[in-house]
Amino acid sequence: MSHYAWRWGSPPPPVKRHSEVKHALLRNYLIQYFLTLVSMPSQDRIKLTIVDGFCGGGLYINESGQEVPGSPLVILDAIREAAFLIQTKQDRRKPIDLDVELICIDKSKSALDYLKRLLEDRNYGAALAAGKIQLVRGDFADHCGAAIQRAKDRSKIAGRAIFVLDQYGYARVPVTCLRDIFATLGHAEVILTFYIDALISYLNEANLAGFEQATGIRGGMTAAEIDDMKKSPKWRVHLQSSLYQSLTSQCSAKFYTPFFVRPERGHGDFWLLHLSQHWKARDVMATTHWEHSNHFAHYGRAGFHMFSTGYITKIDSTDQLQSGFDFSDVAATVSQDTMLEQIPAMLFEATDGLTFEQFFMQLINTTPATRTMVEEALLALNERKEIQVLGLDGEESRARVHLKADHVLRLPKQGRFNF
Ligand SMILES: C[S@@+](CC[C@H](N)C(=O)[O-])C[C@H]1O[C@@H](n2cnc3c(N)ncnc32)[C@H](O)[C@@H]1O
Numbered sequence: 001m002s003h004y005a006w007r008w009g010s011p012p013p014p015v016k017r018h019s020e021v022k023h024a025l026l027r028n029y030l031i032q033y034f035l036t037l038v039s040m041p042s043q044d045r046i047k048l049t050i051v052d053g054f055c056g057g058g059l060y061i062n063e064s065g066q067e068v069p070g071s072p073l074v075i076l077d078a079i080r081e082a083a084f085l086i087q088t089k090q091d092r093r094k095p096i097d098l099d100v101e102l103i104c105i106d107k108s109k110s111a112l113d114y115l116k117r118l119l120e121d122r123n124y125g126a127a128l129a130a131g132k133i134q135l136v137r138g139d140f141a142d143h144c145g146a147a148i149q150r151a152k153d154r155s156k157i158a159g160r161a162i163f164v165l166d167q168y169g170y171a172r173v174p175v176t177c178l179r180d181i182f183a184t185l186g187h188a189e190v191i192l193t194f195y196i197d198a199l200i201s202y203l204n205e206a207n208l209a210g211f212e213q214a215t216g217i218r219g220g221m222t223a224a225e226i227d228d229m230k231k232s233p234k235w236r237v238h239l240q241s242s243l244y245q246s247l248t249s250q251c252s253a254k255f256y257t258p259f260f261v262r263p264e265r266g267h268g269d270f271w272l273l274h275l276s277q278h279w280k281a282r283d284v285m286a287t288t289h290w291e292h293s294n295h296f297a298h299y300g301r302a303g304f305h306m307f308s309t310g311y312i313t314k315i316d317s318t319d320q321l322q323s324g325f326d327f328s329d330v331a332a333t334v335s336q337d338t339m340l341e342q343i344p345a346m347l348f349e350a351t352d353g354l355t356f357e358q359f360f361m362q363l364i365n366t367t368p369a370t371r372t373m374v375e376e377a378l379l380a381l382n383e384r385k386e387i388q389v390l391g392l393d394g395e396e397s398r399a400r401v402h403l404k405a406d407h408v409l410r411l412p413k414q415g416r417f418n419f
Contacts, residue, residue: 034079257286356403
């Protein structure tokens with residue numbers, strides 16, 4: 001593809017603004033990832049493998065004509081910055097060792113040649129020579145198994161790895177790779193790009209079969225159903241919802257984010273899915289999204305159960321966002337108000353109450369809110385006496401700032417009749 005041509009001595013290829021935003025998110029997420037992990041003072045070493053499965057040549061020219069880093073440099077910069085922040089901001093007795101190996105995979109020889117020159121130029125020659133950065137040529141799908149094994153060998157017990165899978169399109173990451181990642185590595189995370197608009201625009205009987213064959217994701221639809229769906233004015237929305245549920249249910253990750261990136265000039269939405277096995281990882285990613293308001297949106301409405309409350313994105317004919325949820329201050333307020341409305345009704349079913357942990361875990365994948373935001377909504381409802389928070393002794397808790405995982409949430413007795 002000519003727009004991704006890297007040739008040493010020639011200017012690097014152009015990059016769109018939304019890719020820069022994606023890079024900013026990746027960088028900030030990685031920094032937060034390390035800061036969260038080292039918050040335990042006893043921790044003095046983090047052994048992690050990062051796999052950049054579609055790494056590219058590592059440098060671009062942005063829309064203002066400036067050179068900007070591609071994902072391999074973004075990752076390396078984030079590691080350096082995290083190490084610096086940990087050393088300077090945290091009062092650590094022992095220095096922390098961030099033992100990270102970066103595996104960069106790309107099928108293009110020219111992209112990898114360029115990346116090698118670039119890394120040497122940016123003082124990563126020694127890391128390349130020591131195998132701390134590895135450049136692998138070929139299809140990601142063919143090298144996924146070896147990358148998983150390498151990550152497992154390096155982190156046998158924790159199984160710590162991050163896979164950055166910035167594919168072009170939607171068909172280059174087979175769901176079997178995702179399943180293998182999560183089956184083998186207990187602390188694996190995947191950040192997956194998925195050009196949903198490209199798939200949906202061209203979806204028909206032939207390419208649905210091609211998509212299912214390439215990815216192993218069963219869309220759960222027959223060609224006749226697609227035809228039927230396309231007759232409805234909201235067909236894009238239905239199709240996205242259906243594909244999203246197929247992908248997230250088949251990849252076997254426990255936690256995922258429903259966020260997508262909306263390029264500034266109209267169409268070409270893509271998903272930036274974060275798949276993980278631990279709620280904390282998902283929470284750190286959700287928090288990072290809130291820090292990048294205006295560029296990210298989330299499918300569905302504020303509050304919980306985004307699918308049942310409506311899966312809104314676009315007016316079909318014009319490709320304009322109808323009322324997409326962004327991560328702005330307004331969205332935060334709407335989110336809070338929606339939760340205040342929804343929570344009492346949600347506790348209605350749980351006659352004996354639910355612990356904060358149970359409540360949050362049931363809902364985490366259905367909301368753009370972070371754990372802190374959910375906690376704030378619950379505390380506000382407690383303050384207004386619309387719900388009760390009980391301690392382990394069964395007595396009403398005085399918690400005003402934080403909830404413990406085992407605090408029990410329930411409706412006050414008289415509140416039970418209100419729904
Ligand atoms: C969107 S660019 C990469 C961008 C890079 N992640 C970044 O953010 O700077 C996509 C890259 O994927 C590579 N590629 C395409 N298909 C691939 C495949 N099946 N396996 C590995 N690399 C592939 C292309 O050669 C290209 O360099």
